[in-house]
Amino acid sequence: xxxxxxxxxxxxxxxxxxxxxxxxxxxxxxxxxxxxxxxxxxxxxxxxxxxxxxxxxxxxxxxxxxxxxxxxxxxxxxxxxxxxxxxxxxxxxxxxxxxxxxxxxxxxxxxxxxxxxxxxxxxxxxxxxxxxxxxxxxxxxxxxxxxxxxxxxxxxxxxxxxxxxxxxxxxxxxxxxxxxxxxxxxxxxxxxxxxxxxxxxxxxxxxxxxxxxxxxxxxxxxxxxxxxxxxxxxxxxxxxxxxxxxxxxxx
Amino acid sequence: xxxxxxxxxxxxxxxxxxxxxxxxxxxxxxxxxxxxxxxxxxxxxxxxxxxxxxxxxxxxxxxxxxxxxxxxxxxxxxxxxxxxxxxxxxxxxxxxxxxxxxxxxxxxxxxxxxxxxxxxxxxxxxxxxxxxxxxxxxxxxxxxxxxxxxxxxxxxxxxxxxxxxxxxxxxxxxxxxxxxxxxxxxxxxxxxxxxxxxxxxxxxxxxxxxxxxxxxxxxxxxxxxxxxxxxxxxxxxxxxxxxxxxxxxxxxxxxxxxxxxxxxxxxxxxxxxxxxxxxxxxxxxxxxxxxxxxxxxxxxxxxxxxxxxxxxxxxxxxxxxxxxxxxxxxxxxxxxxxxxxxxxxxxxxxxxxxxxxxxxxxxxxx
Numbered sequence: 001x002x003x004x005x006x007x008x009x010x011x012x013x014x015x016x017x018x019x020x021x022x023x024x025x026x027x028x029x030x031x032x033x034x035x036x037x038x039x040x041x042x043x044x045x046x047x048x049x050x051x052x053x054x055x056x057x058x059x060x061x062x063x064x065x066x067x068x069x070x071x072x073x074x075x076x077x078x079x080x081x082x083x084x085x086x087x088x089x090x091x092x093x094x095x096x097x098x099x100x101x102x103x104x105x106x107x108x109x110x111x112x113x114x115x116x117x118x119x120x121x122x123x124x125x126x127x128x129x130x131x132x133x134x135x136x137x138x139x140x141x142x143x144x145x146x147x148x149x150x151x152x153x154x155x156x157x158x159x160x161x162x163x164x165x166x167x168x169x170x171x172x173x174x175x176x177x178x179x180x181x182x183x184x185x186x187x188x189x190x191x192x193x194x195x196x197x198x199x200x201x202x203x204x205x206x207x208x209x210x211x212x213x214x215x216x217x218x219x220x221x222x223x224x225x226x227x228x229x230x231x232x233x234x235x236x237x238x239x240x241x242x243x244x245x246x247x248x249x250x251x
Numbered sequence: 252x253x254x255x256x257x258x259x260x261x262x263x264x265x266x267x268x269x270x271x272x273x274x275x276x277x278x279x280x281x282x283x284x285x286x287x288x289x290x291x292x293x294x295x296x297x298x299x300x301x302x303x304x305x306x307x308x309x310x311x312x313x314x315x316x317x318x319x320x321x322x323x324x325x326x327x328x329x330x331x332x333x334x335x336x337x338x339x340x341x342x343x344x345x346x347x348x349x350x351x352x353x354x355x356x357x358x359x360x361x362x363x364x365x366x367x368x369x370x371x372x373x374x375x376x377x378x379x380x381x382x383x384x385x386x387x388x389x390x391x392x393x394x395x396x397x398x399x400x401x402x403x404x405x406x407x408x409x410x411x412x413x414x415x416x417x418x419x420x421x422x423x424x425x426x427x428x429x430x431x432x433x434x435x436x437x438x439x440x441x442x443x444x445x446x447x448x449x450x451x452x453x454x455x456x457x458x459x460x461x462x463x464x465x466x467x468x469x470x471x472x473x474x475x476x477x478x479x480x481x482x483x484x485x486x487x488x489x490x491x492x493x494x495x496x497x498x499x500x501x502x503x504x505x506x507x508x509x510x511x512x513x514x515x516x517x518x519x520x521x522x523x524x525x526x527x528x529x530x531x532x533x534x535x536x537x538x539x540x541x542x543x544x545x546x547x548x549x550x551x552x553x554x555x556x557x558x559x560x561x562x563x564x565x566x567x568x569x570x571x572x573x574x575x576x577x578x579x580x581x582x583x584x585x586x587x588x589x590x591x592x593x594x595x596x597x598x599x600x601x602x603x604x605x606x607x608x609x610x611x612x613x614x615x616x617x
Contacts, residue, residue, distance in 0.1 A: 065471035078322025107311035
């Protein structure tokens with residue numbers, strides 16, 4: 001009998017360390033399942049961030065290293081130089097990428113580094129305990145914005161996909177969501193597209209996943225999905241922000 | 252330079268010689284950021300490495316450079332980086348990660364005066380920074396301090412092998428004088444670069460993509476959330492460092508068995524000290540020299556060879572007495588120790604050094 005579903009070889013058969021309702025597990029699976037479908041698991045090298053996903057290497061069945069806070073794009077730039085024929089990716093949260101690692105991500109994108117960054121945007125610091133991130137929405141409560149983020153005090157949330165799309169070297173940028181089955185199916189297409197464009201050598205590829213953090217948002221997992229749709233989608237519109245031109249893919 | 256054959260005498264500027272030594276040592280990957288007085292190194296690498304099958308990448312910062320080096324090293328590449336004092340300070344975060352993850356690297360500090368931005372003239376006030384860590388946690392980095400451009404070439408060339416053998420960063424501690432001056436040198440043979448597809452067999456721990464689906468994946472990491480696991484890891488690292496203390500200590504000595512006064516000096520200052528020793532001899536004072544070539548491990552045992560005639564041991568340095576602390580450990584309570592120093596980019600002449608040493612010696616025998 002033909003199995004209708006099998007567990008992807010891309011994920012290690014173990015429990016993850018993520019909280020109930022957190023979408024890291026979904027993002028991990030989309031990435032590794034796609035690599036398996038492309039026959040690239042053994043040719044992939046991942047770079048884990050600081051944050052909840054620092055132990056992503058325990059769950060993703062690919063060669064991986066950890067990196068210091070925000071430095072994953074620099075680390076991946078080094079990895080890619082040694083192995084130009086492999087698939088290289090970083091997996092970073094919003095504290096890691098959009099705050100302490102802005103220099104690294106901007107310059108990796110500007111250089112057109114031939115790796116893919118998966119950006120988990122859940123509007124908050126997770127592992128350190130729910131502090132305000134650069135992506136925290138105005139009015140959103142966190143442990144360092146207890147009365148809600150105020151524009152006059154902390155500025156406005158950074159839209160990373162839109163910012164990076166201004167750089168020539170970033171050839172594919174898409175923002176997707178993990179808040180519903182339809183969103184997730186679409187997110188997987190973006191993962192595949194990013195890896196395929198990486199393989200052409202056209203330049204830097206980037207997928208932003210709008211994600212949940214029920215623990216630090218202080219809501220239940222189902223309410224977290226609803227909160228994402230109600231609050232994050234209006235400020236962080238889904239869509240493709242940069243597509244490579246036919247010349248870029250061909251060159 | 253690339254056409255220059257091995258073992259032929261050539262006149263080279265320090266920074267370019269350091270870069271050429273790294274290439275010839277087989278260090279195929281260089282990540283750098285401009286900072287005086289070592290900017291000739293990234294300039295040289297940007298020209299030479301791509302022509303010779305290597306990789307040059309200009310980083311967005313020294314933080315970027317050290318993390319590119321970590322990534323390339325974790326991926327099994329042979330990596331060289333260089334910077335100068337404030338840039339080396341920015342790299343310390345990465346040094347700690349590299350040591351914990353046991354990633355090889357050859358790093359060069361062409362040092363200048365500090366603290367802060369300090370100045371661009373030579374200094375040795377990075378002694379603590381390079382010998383005591385600088386990053387967080389328990390770790391050690393072997394540090395070699397050449398006193399000539401030829402010695403720097405030889406040490407960089409050797410460090411390329413040591414980094415792999417010990418799976419640890421190796422630091423070469425030079426200064427702005429050596430980076431900027433020219434000396435006749437002999438260059439070693441070009442070691443072959445390791446091709447990417449040969450890395451997995453040479454370095455079975457590296458992250459290369461594991462190949463076929465049933466192979467074991469590799470992880471390069473420094474996080475250990477369980478305290479007992481982290482303690483065991485640090486103990487393992489320190490067992491390695493204990494071996495390094497025995498095997499990597501290097502020193503040159505001149506006449507310390509029967510000296511009136513013994514200098515301890517490294518790098519550029521050791522060269523000036525050699526001239527001061529000649530001046531003191533003319534004044535009837537016999538001076539000796541302990542020149543640590545390795546600053547960590549510091550050659551403490553060499554101090555046991557100081558003879559009974561010696562009345563005082565002088566640490567001569569371009570800092571406010573950082574090496575002096577190691578000199579005191581080496582001397583113990585046997586003899587008084589004194590400091591002769593300049594700092595901020597100032598350099599003593601051999602005459603100044605001799606005058607100061609003579610004064611110290613006369614006070615010691617009163």
